[in-house]
Amino acid sequence: MDFDPSPAAQEFRAEVRAFLERHFTPEMAERVHRTGQMHDWELHRAFAEQGWISAALPPSMGGQGRGPEELAALFQEFEFAGAPYDGMSISMLGVAVIAQVGTDFHRREIVPKVMAGDALLCLGYSEPGAGSDVAACTTRAERDGEGWVVHGQKMWTSLAECSEWSILLTRTNPDVAKHRGLTFFLCPMNLPGIEIQEIETLGGKRTNAVYLDNVRIGDEWRLGEVDGGWDVMRVALAYERGVMGGMSDGVRLLEAARSWAESSRRPDGSRPLDDPAVRERLARTAIHNEVADLLGARAVWVAASGDLPGLEGSQAKLFATETYTRASEWLCDMLGPEGALQHGVPGAPADGFLEKSFRNATVTTIAGGTSEIQRNNIAERLLGLPRAR
Ligand SMILES: Cc1cc2nc3c(=O)[nH]c(=O)nc-3n(C[C@H](O)[C@H](O)[C@H](O)COP(=O)(O)OP(=O)(O)OC[C@H]3O[C@@H](n4cnc5c(N)ncnc54)[C@H](O)[C@@H]3O)c2cc1C
Structure with missing residues (x-):
């Protein structure tokens, strides 16, 4: 494989970095931290103005035709900056899925608002x-004349509180193999019978439980064939796998820890960085970050070569998130009792960033x-071991 980024990816990375320097303000960063909402309307609209919501779509479908390498650079730069991008990535996914399997009605009603950055979709x-x-989805959608009645509960629906539509997975046929009886809807979130309840997660991000109590929805909102939900899911996963970010959290963690180790002083006047045990942890974290980056690059390369990086994406995600977890434990330990001080508390190392990373x-x-x-x-898939179930 070729680890060198293409000139197009390098150029796009520089463009994204310049965009973030211009548009992602310290006030936005503070707002994301305070609300736990991984979305900011001002940043989102500026993003939409670049035409980046259709970045992944081929030009023949009205998009920018950017490849996996460019998309990976986009999300990585957002992660390096700590900028929220959940609304953007789901909008990109939604527009791409609608372009492939949606109807003219969806393209007319939903796509222009999402492309303009004026409306969001949630998953x-x-x-x-x-x-x-x-x-194993059990939220039922049952035929009711021309339309459907939906009843059930969704969990962890991030951004449901500010989305106009949900890409909603339902069960339409309970009598066939579970993958065969599913149907998707682009469900308007303002329909009577929908209730959203906030859930705050350990890491401070907000997500939601969504209750659907006999929600009446027209057939025009159906996405894909009846009982053909798994085919729609495959299209969605093809856009998502391996290139949707989530691999670079350890990089910011290391930067924050290194800066703390350089700038703070212990009671004897020494810097934590002078302690070989601290340096060892920082070095190990740097090595893990490098390996995670290379595994991510491999998944991107597989995607750029036209394959689905299912296995490579699993390897990259597993390694990146598990080593990030281990590093956040080491680095928090290294701070001693001060490691428990949260953002905003006077004396919190790295302004509470290490504590937050730990959660x-x-x-x-x-x-x-x-x-x-x-x-x-x-x-x-890699080791050829028997199936788990
Ligand atoms: C912050 C956050 C945001 C999210 N946002 C969204 C969203 O916007 N939309 C959305 O639809 N979902 C969202 N999710 C849901 C996410 O995709 C699920 O949490 C995830 O897929 C795990 O499912 P679960 O929580 O139901 O755990 P479960 O599947 O119930 O798993 C529980 C435990 O059992 C283990 N387990 C399960 N099956 C197996 C198996 N076959 N072999 C071995 N171990 C197994 C799991 O690893 C886990 O440890 C979000 C989750 C989080 C935490």
């Missing part, structure tokens, strides 16, 4: 009993596919 896949095994790291091993699921994938 209504997970349920209390269907997360890793998303095909956030565990969450990254769950969202987007848990470590156990990634390990199963690697065990089965």
Whole structure:
């Protein structure tokens, strides 16, 4: 494989970095921290003005035709800067899926508002009993004349509180194999019977539980064929896998820890950085970050070569999030009792960033596919071990 980024990816990375320097303000960073919302409307609209919501779409579908390398650079730069991008990545995914499997009605009603950065979509896949095994979805959609009635509960629906539509996975046929009886809707979130309840996660990010109590929805909002939800899911995953970010949290963690180790003083006047044990932890974190970066680059390379990096994405996600978790534990330990001081508390090392990383790291091993699921994938597909179930 070729580890050197293409000139187009390098150029785009520089463009994204310049965009963030211009538009991502310290006030926005503070707001993200305070609200836990991984979205900022001002930044989102500026992003949309660049035409980047259709960045992944081919020009024949009205997009910018940017490849996996460029998309990876985009999300990596957002992560390096600590800028929120959940709203952007889901909008990009939604527009791409609608372009491929949506109807003219969806393209007319939804796409222009999303492309302009004026409306968001959220992902209504997970349920209390269907997360890793998303095909176990039990939220029922039943035919009712020309339309449908939806009843059930969704869990962890991030940005539901500010989204106009949910890409909602439902069960339309309980009598066939579970992957075969699913149907997607682009469900307007203002329909009667929808209730959103806030959930605050360990890492401080806000997500939601969404209750659907006999929600009446017209057939025009259906996405894909009846019972053809798994085909739609495949299209969505093809856009998502391996290139949607989440691999670089350890880089900011290391920067914050190094800066603390250089600038603070122990009671005897020495810098933590002069302590070989501290240097050893920083060095190990740097090595892990490098390996995570290379594994991510491999997944991107596979995607750029036209394949789905299912296995390579699992390896990269598992390694990046597990080593980020380990590093955040080491670095928090290294701070002693001060490591528990949160952002805004006087004397908090690195203004509480290390403490927050410690809480956030565990969450990254769950969202987007848990470590156990990634390990199963690697065990089965790379090592040829028997299926877990
Ligand atoms: C911050 C955050 C934001 C999220 N945002 C969204 C969102 O916007 N939309 C959305 O639809 N979902 C979202 N999710 C849900 C996320 O995709 C799920 O949490 C994840 O897929 C795990 O599902 P679960 O939480 O139901 O855990 P479960 O699947 O119930 O798993 C529980 C435990 O059992 C283990 N386990 C499960 N199956 C196996 C197996 N076969 N072998 C071995 N171990 C297994 C898991 O690894 C885990 O440790 C979000 C989650 C988080 C934390």
